[in-house]
Amino acid sequence: MTITIIESSPSEREPLIGHKKDYVTVTTKPLSDTGSDDDEPEAAAPPFLHDASPAQFLVIFSQILVMQFIGCFDATIMASSHPAITSHFRAAPAASWLSTSFLLASTASQPLVGRLSDATGRKPLFLACLSLFAATTAWCAAAQSIGSLVAARGLCGVGAGGLMVLGDIILSDFVPVERRGLYYPYSSIIYGVGCTLGAAMGGFLAEHLGWRWIFASQIPVMLVCLCISAVAIPHDLGIKDCTTSLRNSLNDFDFLGSGLLCIILATMILGLNLGGQILPWSHPIVTSALVVCITCIPVFLYVEWRWASHPLVPLDFISHAPKANLLASNFISTMLTNSVLFNMPIFLQAVLLASATRSGLQLMAPFAVTSLVSALTAYTIARTQRLRWSLVAGTSFFLAGALALTRLTRHTPHLVAVLTLVPTSVGQGLQNPGTFLAVLAASGRDRQAVATSIMVLVRSVGQVVGIAASSLLLQSSLRHYLGQLVEEGPGRDEVIASVLSSIESISSLKPPYQMQVVGSYEKALRALFTGLAILAFISLLILCPTKIPKIGSRKG
Secondary structure, three states, X not given: OEEEEEEEOOOOOOOOOOOOOOOXXXXXXXXXXXXXXXXXXXXXXXXXHHHOOXXXXXXXXXXXXXXXXXXXXXXXXXXXXXHHHHHHHOOHHHHHHHHHHHHHHHHHHHHHHHHHHHHHOHHHHHHHHHHHHHHHHHHHHHOOOHXXXXXXXXXXXXXXXXXXXXXXXXXXXXXXXXXXXXXXXXXXXXXXXXXXHHHXXXXXXXXXXXXXXXXXXXXXXXXXXXXXXXXXXXXOOOOOOOOOOHHHHHHHOOHHHHHHHHHHHHHHHHHHHHEOXXXXXXXXXXXXXXXXXXXXXXXXXXXXXXXOOOOOOOOHHHHOOOHHHHHHHHHHHHHHHHHHHHHHHHHHHHHOXXXXXXXXXXXXXXXXXXXXXXXXXXXXHHHHOOOHHHHHHHHHHXXXXXXXXXXXXXOOOHHHHHHOXXXXXXXXXXXXXXXXXXXXXXXXXXXXXXXXXXHHHHHHHHHHHHHHHHHHHHHHHHHHHHHHHOOOOOOHHHHHHHHHXXXXXXXXXOXXXXXXXXXXXXXXXXXXXXXXXXXXXXXXXXXXXXXXXXXXXXXX
């Protein structure tokens, strides 16, 4: 004897919260011989996808956290040490290239690595990126010129970018988006610890052991991680249910869009870094770079709209609310975060005359605040399923932090200068997890990987633009104020040339030149922070009228 059971079966595209359509599934089950009407209890849903055990997931997730730690450590270790490195090569105007070359290569490599992992699996590419990261970090440690170091940093970016995007993809392979917020706090803590130690150790290593040890100290950790990853990550992860061949993955990849994006970013950085600093704005190289950059932007948009079968940036993500608003606001916040991170050590060393070690240690507190707030924000979002509060509050804190930075002077106590970074750190901790989860919530279930890739891409581009643009504004303002405040006298031109090429030379200047140079840096940095405050206000205007979805209420 059988009994027919009619039950609701929601569509995969149906919202998890709200109205549900009436789908039914008809099944038959035999009744037991004893005549009991009790059904056997249904098996509990596995906590992780792909039938992964908790122990297996723990090992893999730990590896992802280690890679995040190394990536954050490597990124922020330059924050307090780039003045020492550029002073060694006497190439202060090239300081931004140490970061932008890394970020540009990372931005270019991430979409391709993600696409290739669908055909080759996650493990081979993960190990290849880690090997490249370790080898090029060793090259950084041995570089004999600023050009060689910039090239090595660029290749480091390829390895690091691949590791970061593969880490996110691997996590998506195992954890449904509804539960991903529960793991974001762990990533936030590791992010904060990595950034904190990187910022602190950069200045210490540069001052006490030499800047080359900044890179050499990372290599043993990378080699250990390489060995563990070779054992821990399943060899068939990402290809169990995939029928895409390597040739098809390459044919489908948007090489033209990716190449145009790289050209746009590279020519923009080239023009902004050379114009008005090394070469006049009217120089053919500068004007050509900027013309190519501006020309390629509409071409890139057309390619993504009409030509690419699998566009790098689907236009609905940048043309329709709420995703466009969320991405634009997060792009600006990433610019703000990296501008402050890159230029605050310059204030501490050039205006307050702090040592590289001291400036690095003083950056530990803000990074710790970001880590703590980010973890608490992700945990709260996972429990409440509400996102808007974190985004609006985060943007408001960015504005308050930028306004606080405009009040810094040469007479500001060191402790007060560090505390002015707290609002910006709180803003970053509130907005980053909120935006990431909001974009996922606003995307369809079948577009989670695309949404993740675009979020990583937007943040990477924001980092590049933030550092390049802030470096341009600072260097241009500094040249103006040096010419205005440094009084005529013997050796004036030599003083200006020396401080433009090396921040460390400020501490050896004699009065009154030292105070005049300090005043020039003070005014130049105030102009920069004022520009950041304007950007923060624009971000708030973009975000406030946006209707933010709840987690689970995806609408394509």
